[in-house]
Amino acid sequence: MSIIALYELIVSEELMGLWDCHYNGRLLLLKIRGPSQLKTIRGQNLYRSTYFQMVMPFPFLHLSKPSVHSVPLTPLQQLAYLGKYWFPPVNFSFPEELATGSPDRTITKIVDRAAKTCFTGIAMLRDHTKTPEPSRLRVLLQEVWEIDAMLLQWRHDTSLEWTYQSVFVPQKSHWALPIAFPSWLDEFHVYPLCGHRTALIWNLFRGTRILIHHLAICIILYFEAFVFDDRVSSQATHRDIIRTYSDEICASVPFCLGQIDSNGIVKNPQPKPLGGYWLLWPLHLVRTRCPDDSKKVSFIDGVLSFMNDSLGISHGRRILDFRMAIPPSAIPISRQIDWK
Helix, strand or coil: CCCHHHHHHCCCCCCCCCHHHHHHHHHHHHHHHHHHHHHHHHHHHHHHHHHHHHHCCCCHHHHHHCCCCCCCCHHHHHHHHHHCCCCCCCCCCHHHHCCCCCCHEEEHHHHHHHHHHHHHHHHHHHHHCCCCCCHHHHHHHHHHHHHHHHHHHHHHHCCCHCCCEEEEECCHCCCCCCCHHCCCCCCEEEECCCCCHHHHHHHHHHHHHHHHHHHHHHHHHHHHHHCCCCCCCCCHHHHHHHHHHHHCCCHHHHHHHHEEEECCCCCCCCCCCCHHHHHHHHHHHHHHHHCCHHHHHHHHHHHHHHHHHHHHHCCCHHHHCCCCCCCCCCHHHHHHCCCC
């Protein structure tokens, strides 16, 4: 992590894209380690963590503004490199969890399928050269529910050691760092085992559900605008799921910033930069998938500003400056607009 952070610090002035230097730094580290990294448990864990971080944002990479500088490898080339070493004949597991099994290995295939499904769906809706086939869109809607069922089963099967807990924190206990506590929530999440790493895995789970249900909303909007089909469900269920899981991501912020310990006790210590670093992608996801929820956007903007100003995480400012010409949900009804 220190090597990656140093690399990002050095090249951040050269690359304008939010994720470019992050991806390139991680990929460079993997290349330096080479195939032999898969021979050790530590190397396997590093590889798996990199796979998560690089694959999950892939569905919305096309929304980013192109960098003014050339990027060594495109996202597809990066994923191709990862695919070269993916699923080796090695059982990935954290050493401290050899007995019960680690949940992040079991969620990897689900996340990978979700990323590909979201990318396929959004690409179809954005393609101005041909009209999406309604039958193919219905298949994608079915895939959304299949992936969602797999995610819910993963949550059900997760061992007790990896679960999180909800704790009540009264308003008067927010005084040390009120910006870390969402004002509309009374209960917040703590992660007794492995701390921030557990929070990262659960936010990956939440973010995946948000992505696939957001895709469903985009497809439903297309049907409502262009193709009448009474077999297509309403948006309400999908919006409720996105609302619930975006709340849960926000509820993880106090713990990730070190304001609540693993036992649910309010400590109000100096915020932890590492926890803030791992919040970047989940907060970016909520910010771009819930743009109409003003209280969440305002809260996230405050947290990102704090990361930039107080924790020295400059990516916070880059996310704040990130603007999409067309919000993802408007893609189906904006097909006549040139995105180039």
